Amino acid sequence: MKKRKRIAVLAADIANDYMNRICAGIEAQAKALGYDVIVLLMAFNISNSPAIEAGEENVYRLLTSDNIDGVIFLTGNISSNSLILWLTKHIEKLGVPTIAIDNDYRSFESIYADDTDIFEKMTDHFIDYHNCKNIICLTGFQGMTPSETRAAGYKRSMEKHGLTVGFDDIIYGDFWKDAADDLADEIGSGKRPKPDAVVCANDAMGIFLCQALAKHNIRVPEDIMISGYDGSREAIESIPSLTTIFPENSTLGARAVLSLHKLITGEEAELVSCGVSSLVLAGSCGCNEAKQDLIDRRTAFNQNIGRYELYFNNSGMAEGLMQSENLDHLLHLLSHYVYIIDNIEIFMINLCNEWDSFENLDETDYLRRGYSEVMDTKLIYNNTLYDYGERHFNSRNIIPEYMYDISPEPSMYILLPLHFMDRCFGYTIFKFFDINTTVSKVFTLWNRNINIALEFLRVRTKLTAINQRISLSSLRDTLTGVYNREGFNKFAEALFKRAKSEEKNLLVIMADLDLLKHINDNYGHVEGDNAIIVVANGLTTCCANNEICARIGGDEYAIVGCYDYTDEIIASYSTYIHDFFDRYNAASDKPYKVGASIGMYCGIPDPDKDFLYYMDIADKRMYDNKILRKKLRKD
Numbered sequence: 001m002k003k004r005k006r007i008a009v010l011a012a013d014i015a016n017d018y019m020n021r022i023c024a025g026i027e028a029q030a031k032a033l034g035y036d037v038i039v040l041l042m043a044f045n046i047s048n049s050p051a052i053e054a055g056e057e058n059v060y061r062l063l064t065s066d067n068i069d070g071v072i073f074l075t076g077n078i079s080s081n082s083l084i085l086w087l088t089k090h091i092e093k094l095g096v097p098t099i100a101i102d103n104d105y106r107s108f109e110s111i112y113a114d115d116t117d118i119f120e121k122m123t124d125h126f127i128d129y130h131n132c133k134n135i136i137c138l139t140g141f142q143g144m145t146p147s148e149t150r151a152a153g154y155k156r157s158m159e160k161h162g163l164t165v166g167f168d169d170i171i172y173g174d175f176w177k178d179a180a181d182d183l184a185d186e187i188g189s190g191k192r193p194k195p196d197a198v199v200c201a202n203d204a205m206g207i208f209l210c211q212a213l214a215k216h217n218i219r220v221p222e223d224i225m226i227s228g229y230d231g232s233r234e235a236i237e238s239i240p241s242l243t244t245i246f247p248e249n250s251t252l253g254a255r256a257v258l259s260l261h262k263l264i265t266g267e268e269a270e271l272v273s274c275g276v277s278s279l280v281l282a283g284s285c286g287c288n289e290a291k292q293d294l295i296d297r298r299t300a301f302n303q304n305i306g307r308y309e310l311y312f313n314n315s316g317m318a319e320g321l322m323q324s325e326n327l328d329h330l331l332h333l334l335s336h337y338v339y340i341i342d343n344i345e346i347f348m349i350n351l352c353n354e355w356d357s358f359e360n361l362d363e364t365d366y367l368r369r370g371y372s373e374v375m376d377t378k379l380i381y382n383n384t385l386y387d388y389g390e391r392h393f394n395s396r397n398i399i400p401e402y403m404y405d406i407s408p409e410p411s412m413y414i415l416l417p418l419h420f421m422d423r424c425f426g427y428t429i430f431k432f433f434d435i436n437t438t439v440s441k442v443f444t445l446w447n448r449n450i451n452i453a454l455e456f457l458r459v460r461t462k463l464t465a466i467n468q469r470i471s472l473s474s475l476r477d478t479l480t481g482v483y484n485r486e487g488f489n490k491f492a493e494a495l496f497k498r499a500k501s502e503e504k505n506l507l508v509i510m511a512d513l514d515l516l517k518h519i520n521d522n523y524g525h526v527e528g529d530n531a532i533i534v535v536a537n538g539l540t541t542c543c544a545n546n547e548i549c550a551r552i553g554g555d556e557y558a559i560v561g562c563y564d565y566t567d568e569i570i571a572s573y574s575t576y577i578h579d580f581f582d583r584y585n586a587a588s589d590k591p592y593k594v595g596a597s598i599g600m601y602c603g604i605p606d607p608d609k610d611f612l613y614y615m616d617i618a619d620k621r622m623y624d625n626k627i628l629r630k631k632l633r634k635d
Contacts, residue, residue, distance in 0.1 A: 003404055007260060008063055009039040010087060011074040014414075015441040017232040018249055019074060022101065024435050025253025026072060027412040028272045033261055037412040038068070038398060043444040043451075054368065055419035057083055059427055061370045062398050062415070063094060070260040071098040072253075073108060097263035099256045102146055111259055112145040113252045115229070118245050118277040119153025122227050123199055125279060127161050130225060130286070132196035135163070138183055138209065139201040142172040150201045150229065168192075173205055180208035187224070188216025195224060197285070203228035203235045206242050210284060221286040231280055233305075233439070240283030250274035305440040308342045312442045315340055321453035327356075328388065330457055331379045334450065335386055341443050346407060346431035347381040349450070350393075350400070351418070355425045356458040367424040371395040375426060382406050399429065407431060414438070416447045420455035477551045479529060480536035488550035492560040495548065496611040499562040499604070506605045507547065507565055508614050509573070510622040511539060513555035514595045514629060523592060534594045538580035542573050557596070558615070570602050597626035 007030055014023045023039065030037045040063070042056040057080075063071075071091055075084050091098050092107050100108040126132040137154040140147035151170050158165050173179025180200075186192040200206035206228030210220045220226050220240055228235055231246030251274040261269055281287035317337045324330035331349070338344065352372035357365075375395045380387040393400035399413060411431055418425040428447055432438060475487030483491065499506040513535050520528040532555065539557055540549045547561030563569075577598060585593045599622025601614050 004034060004036045004410060005069045005264065006036045006038055006067065007070050007072060007257065008068040009037060009072045009074060010060065011039065011041060012078040013041055013444065014039065014438055015444065017439055018230050020436060020439040021249035022074065022253035025250030025274050026257055027435050028250070028274060029254035029257035030412065031410045032272050033257065033269055034410050035257070036399070036410055039412060039414045041414060041416055041444070043416060043448050049421070051421040053080065054422040055424065056417055058369060058419065058424055059415060059417040060087060060090065062395065063090070064396060065094045065096055067396055067398050068096060070096055070264050072256050072260060073098055073100040075100065075103050097260055099260045101252065101256055104145070109259060109263070111252070111256055112149065113247060113249065115146065115149045115247065116153040116156065118247065119150045119199065120157040122245055122279060123154045123157035125281070126197045126199070126225060126285065127157065127163070130197070132225065133163060134193070134195045135197045135199065136169045136171060136195045137199050138171045138173050138179060138205055140173060140175045147172065147201060154199050175202050176204055177208045180205045181212045184209055184212030184216060187213065188218060197225040200226065200228045203230040203232045203242060203244055206244070206284070207234060207238045210238065210240065210242070220284050225285040227285060243282045243285040243287065244280045246278045246280050248275055248277040305342070305437070308340060308442050309440060311340045312445060317446065318449045318452060321449060322456050324453065324457055327378065327457065330453055331388055334379065337446070338381060341446060342440065343433040343437040344430065345383055345433050346429070348377055348429040349379040349426070350375045350377050350429065351426035352424060356461060368422045371424060371426065380406070416444060418451055418454065420451055425451070425454050480533050480551050482536050482540055483548055483550035485550065485552045488548070488552055488558060491548050493611055495560050495562045496605065500607055503604055504562050505565040505602050506614060507559070507561040507563065507570070508601045508618040509559035510599045510615070510618040511535065511557040511596045512622055512626055514597060515592070516555040519592050527590070527592070531594045534584055535596050538577050541580065542576040565602050570600065574598060574600065595629070597622050597629050599623065599625055
């Protein structure tokens with residue numbers, strides 16, 4: 001049961017700088033207003049496997065109108081249009097207040113970063129500092145607000161400097177590689193005159209444009225200057241380093257929370273301070289002003305994020321987890337690899353009931369959509385402390401109630417699905433001391449290793465169970481289900497040794513089905529098989545003290561036990577067996593009667609005698625009983 005209001009953030013991932021900073025702003029503003037934030041992510045954002053996509057996207061099904069108060073929809077880096085369409089319909093059905101960032105939807109309020117001013121400053125830099133006159137703008141999809149506001153800033157700068165913006169100087173692209181490649185081909189082929197500079201609406205197009213121009217022997221910045229937008233790690237690491245805009249995305253995230261808060265409560269609130277956008281002047285425009293800043297940022301990256309990525313790559317985590325013998329062992333092995341994740345405060349593994357079910361041998365009956373009603377928390381890591389005790393909660397709560405005991409303040413929780421292909425295992429919950437550290441993909445890759453380890457453990461457990469069943473089936477009589485001769489030999493000797501070592505009574509009962517040949521000859525082998533089964537049932541059900549029962553021949557049976565038998569117990573066994581046959585014959589309406597000759601031995605075995613000695617005693621008594629019963633039938 002939720003105690004604080006909750007905001008759900010729907011995103012593909014937050015490991016890129018743009019989304020990461022938005023989440024940082026969401027977290028800061030949500031804490032100020034007392035909201036918990038639940039961020040639902042995927043480890044795979046691009047996949048050609050429908051089964052993997054189904055397994056990843058299943059995490060969004062956790063959301064209901066009862067467990068969240070509002071939604072922030074981040075579709076900017078969700079690669080699947082079908083997923084965006086499904087999420088849109090799903091949120092509409094929930095009927096909760098929703099804010100979409102950087103996209104327009106018919107039923108949601110949308111907000112955007114206003115990039116006009118900062119894009120104007122970037123274009124000003126090319127004109128005022130580098131004396132560029134012929135500048136073009138490569139922006140995103142036509143009609144999208146981010147594309148248009150960035151193009152508007154470029155245009156405003158050009159016009160205020162008295163420079164003409166031609167009909168085709170604003171190029172609408174795709175925020176990705178194809179538009180950059182097409183522009184480079186136009187310039188390289190001479191179809192488009194070589195501009196002095198190109199201002200790109202994101203870092204990806206700027207980086208790809210630098211690479212594509214190099215293929216045409218066009219140098220950056222000597223022949224053409226280029227800039228991007230995002231302030232991404234990739235911009236710093238590209239060659240040449242990309243002049244870019246470090247946007248105030250965190251403020252955009254904070255604004256989204258404020259807008260959502262007003263929709264939920266009707267109240268206005270104060271915006272938290274998150275910083276301002278700035279230019280990062282680097283190699284692609286020939287500037288050196290940002291050189292030290294770039295060096296400092298690269299050094300900081302290598303010392304922090306890069307260090308943990310190196311830890312992960314060298315950890316052997318996947319192989320280590322596959323050594324697990326059972327789930328408890330797997331969870332304890334996992335503790336060896338928590339050091340790989342920077343700034344982790346809390347981590348939980350929550351599994352569905354029967355997550356490892358393997359009863360259906362054809363592998364078709366398993367949980368694909370949604371989660372079991374009751375989830376089992378198998379592991380809680382809390383700031384270096386581990387709790388392996390199993391706890392339970394209702395999946396409709398998403399976050400377990402006991403999370404509030406270990407995380408009493410408003411917090412941001414990141415959820416990742418646990419699955420293999422489309423088989424749902426459960427989900428993990430992460431909480432970080434600093435959300436900015438999640439700009440690394442390490443924690444999502446770390447989570448994927450858990451997926452693989454769980455599946456490896458599930459399959460191995462299944463194979464072990466199947467092998468055990470095969471092994472047990474080889475010890476069982478296929479007709480009656482009791483042990484066969486091989487099973488009898490395996491387990492009877494163990495009981496005999498126990499009786500000798502513990503000086504307990506050894507019970508041996510030998511039985512022989514009466515008149516089996518007569519039944520087969522006169523009523524058929526189907527009825528003969530029925531009589532064999534009836535005797536097996538009668539002998540098995542009399543075993544009250546862990547004795548074993550076996551069919552050791554066509555019509556021969558044996559019972560062996562080790563116990564503190566009394567004369568009364570032994571007498572009750574004989575009485576039960578004969579009463580069982582009497583009850584069956586009275587009710588069966590068969591043209592024949594089922595019965596068996598019985599011989600019994602019970603006593604503490606002599607240390608110098610072997611098991612066959614006592615079997616022979618019981619067998620001779622059974623034979624004597626058989627002669628007597630035959631004589632009685634004739635009389």
